[in-house]
Amino acid sequence: MRLSIPLTLTLGAFVLAAAAACGGQPAPPPTPTVDSAAIRDSIARAEAARRAREDSIARARAEAERMAMERRRADSLAAITRETERVRGMVMEMINFDFDKSNIRPGDAATLDRKIAIMQANAGLSITITGHADERGSDEYNLALGNRRALAAKEYMVNRGIAANRVTTASRGEEQPLDSMSTEEAWAKNRRDEFAVAAGGQQLKAPAGM
């Protein structure tokens, strides 16, 4: 709608210029007098009006192009953000463990494989793995157990080509349960490795086929 005002002005100027031109028709002889100043003025006015119209058209076109470009950029940024979020979601997907165990369960190997592919596709990405335990074991031993669970996932990834310095590990033992109920279901949920992006997660590419 920003176009409408310059357009109206331009049209108005054009009509005025035309009227001026009409009014400038030479009078019939015998006394032909030419008001050359008026003619110059009207030509100048017409020229100004023409330039104004051309300028406004150019401005309108530039504005339209700019907006289109912004839309395209926003669309692509949204796409990148969506992809980053999707990939980040896969990076953060937890794995779980059996009671008092730290070995990677077969079903969780695929989860770790996805993370490996993502880290290979995103060279700047580094992560932190934090191991957790359920409340049943000894409080202090659980810190060591959580540490072992984090190390197990790291070892799996390092053995498959991820540089060790891209994965740091930590443990919270049983101190941060996801579910504080004392049920088998809660315990199973709480025996886990959590994965967090430590650096390089602003923009993440999905590996081919994911």
Add this chain to the structure above:
Amino acid sequence: MRRVLLGTGLVLAVAAPLRAQDTVPVREGVRVGITYQPGVRPGMLVLDGPGDVWLDSVRTILRRDLDFSDLFEMITLPPNDTTELGIGTGGSAGEFVNYGLFGALGADFTVRVRPGEPLTVFVYDGRAEAVRRELTPSVPPLEDGGFRLAVHRVADEIVRAVSGQAGIAATRFLFLQRGRVYRIDVDGTDLQGLTPAAARAFSSAWSPDGRRVAYTEFHDQGAYLYIQDVATGTRNRVGTTERGLNYTPAFAPDGNTLAFSRSDESGTDVFGYDLDRNCCLQRLTSGRFADNLSPTFSPDGRRIAFVSTRAGLPQIYVMSADGTGQELFAPFDYGVTGSSNAPEWSPDGLSLAFHRDVGGSPQIFLMDVQRRVVRQLTSAGRNEDPTWAPDGRHLAFVSNRTGNRQIWVIDLETGRVRQVTRVGEARLPAWSGRMY
């Protein structure tokens, strides 16, 4: 710092250790042989008498402390705030004590708190018909923060006068509640948070003199150890603990060496550190494929018991304080015995307390250190993380027998059990030495 004055006609040099000044001999000849079998414990009476709220509080605390010592059959009489039972005041002979009356009540020992300046506490020996001990403690006003501890010290001296060994009333627990380390008196009063409320702390330990505590505090990735002065609240991070997770601190008896567990990329191992010199980190265990944690010093400081997963499940091992000579400590049946954790060496060096998984629940076990024989102490509910009283006779542990986890104390002689904390949740207790 208030000092308790003890003993008949005792003169104290201000800065000198208390016991070294106790030059007035206790009359050993009248000591009654104390046997600690249930049912034949000596009777103990704490006399009521005229007085104010302050005196009533002193008597009430003494009565409870002596009860919690588990050494006596406590004799309770109807409250009496007008006269001191069995104490005669008339006549030219001055005060006299009606030992016959005490004897009739079954009181082998009678404690009398006599108001005045100074406050005097008499311990009467009913069988010898004599004053066993006369104490003149300095007890501050009720509103003074040191009041309860001063009375607890009096109770400990009464126990010493009767049994030869000081009591455990003037001791405290550290424990963890929802990420914060608290301290509480052994009678379950005077609860105070020690660590910053916003931080997330973990396991804690007393220095041998009870003036400092060591504890773990979680940070972004790791967990540091701090040493905090209990009186001032000033704390310092243990220099070496800036990497990895550092926890289960344990002071050596010298109060200078700190042993602790560290979990990092190389696994979990026991380390030693020189606090005074702030140096000399020493790795005492090494197991790339096993976790080693939860050190506890023998009272002579020469050995460390700890937990290791070298045989699979965590079990209790022992080594010299320098890490050499590692061997299995508490025997177990491979594939049958459950996980064993949280060892603590008794103050007399003769026993090791720990918890062991029995049918899915931890239970308290004791091991005879010389014979290496273990016996199970608890059986109902979860019972874990034992910690010794300085008398080596009482043991505290965490139990969920009333629902949530609280600290309980068991008297190993009588089997009597009592609850210490009534808080939201109490975990990982540490029992201090005597606060003198």
